[in-house]
Amino acid sequence: MNDFLELCKNRRSVRSFDGKLPDSNILDELKSFASKIANPYGVKVRFVFLDAKEHDLSSPVLSGDRYYVTAVVDKVEHSDEAFGYSFEKLLMHAHELGLGTVWIGGTMPRDKFEKASDLADGEIMPCVSPLGITAGKMSVKEILMRKGVKADSRLPFDKLFFTGDFSTPLTEDRAKELGIYKALEAVRLAPSAVNKQPWRVIADDHKAVFYVKHDKGFSTPSYDLQVIDLGIAMYHFEAQMATEGVTPLLTRYDHHPQAPSGMDYIATYSY
Numbered sequence: 001m002n003d004f005l006e007l008c009k010n011r012r013s014v015r016s017f018d019g020k021l022p023d024s025n026i027l028d029e030l031k032s033f034a035s036k037i038a039n040p041y042g043v044k045v046r047f048v049f050l051d052a053k054e055h056d057l058s059s060p061v062l063s064g065d066r067y068y069v070t071a072v073v074d075k076v077e078h079s080d081e082a083f084g085y086s087f088e089k090l091l092m093h094a095h096e097l098g099l100g101t102v103w104i105g106g107t108m109p110r111d112k113f114e115k116a117s118d119l120a121d122g123e124i125m126p127c128v129s130p131l132g133i134t135a136g137k138m139s140v141k142e143i144l145m146r147k148g149v150k151a152d153s154r155l156p157f158d159k160l161f162f163t164g165d166f167s168t169p170l171t172e173d174r175a176k177e178l179g180i181y182k183a184l185e186a187v188r189l190a191p192s193a194v195n196k197q198p199w200r201v202i203a204d205d206h207k208a209v210f211y212v213k214h215d216k217g218f219s220t221p222s223y224d225l226q227v228i229d230l231g232i233a234m235y236h237f238e239a240q241m242a243t244e245g246v247t248p249l250l251t252r253y254d255h256h257p258q259a260p261s262g263m264d265y266i267a268t269y270s271y
């Protein structure tokens with residue numbers, strides 16, 4: 001794999017496509033990759049590859065969209081984190097193969113996508129993504145959408161990452177000493193619903209504790225888009241550490257600083 005952080009730096013959500021089906025060899029490679037994706041929760045995520053014309057699929061924020069992938073998971077404990085982790089692993093590989101993608105969790109006719117994904121009892125399909133070649137020019141609606149959510153900016157390092165407890169920001173220099181600077185940068189640059197960046201991390205020697213900072217309006221009875229965002233962040237953390245030859249181990253219910261109001265503990269990585 002290329003340096004994962006470099007892949008993060010040159011990724012963006014793509015909402016304007018060339019109107020053509022993706023190359024069949026690339027799709028075959030992506031489908032084969034998808035069949036092997038696992039996540040640290042051991043929860044299976046099923047991917048469904050769909051021709052947009054055949055299934056009459058579209059999204060009001062996209063143009064030139066011709067092909068989709070949806071992701072389906074059983075509604076079980078930690079299905080949100082598992083979903084975010086596994087789907088992001090697939091979408092980052094699609095990006096590596098030259099395809100444009102964008103997480104879509106809201107702006108779609110959900111019933112059509114669910115029908116095309118053939119949901120079984122107990123299964124949910126929180127998000128989908130188009131797959132295709134990025135158009136030469138962004139559509140006006142894409143430009144406006146990016147402006148609306150300030151898609152090109154991220155919160156600074158010291159507003160997201162801490163050491164000891166939430167009252168001490170983690171400096172970039174200290175993160176470098178801890179050997180997790182690039183992995184946390186990969187988290188910082190990750191996509192998130194409405195670009196809210198709900199991930200917070202307390203990092204100390206060989207330990208990184210992940211929390212979600214909740215905003216209103218992201219949770220449904222079946223899934224929470226911001227916990228899905230945390231699954232995405234965890235994948236980014238692990239993938240960058242893997243690039244550097246380190247395999248962090250994910251645990252739950254380890255000793256960790258208490259989450260302040262509005263935040264929840266997600267998981268701890270030891271590395």
Ligand SMILES: Cc1cc2nc3c(=O)[nH]c(=O)nc-3n(C[C@H](O)[C@H](O)[C@H](O)COP(=O)(O)O)c2cc1C
Pocket residue numbers: 011012013014061102103104105106107108127145149150151152189190191192193194195225228229232
């Ligand atoms: C879980 C999730 C759900 C999202 N849902 C939508 C959506 O419904 N419509 C949309 O246009 N973008 C959606 N996005 C894309 C975000 O708006 C985008 O990632 C964010 O603005 C940052 O921009 P970037 O991905 O170009 O860095 C979603 C992203 C995530 C992670």
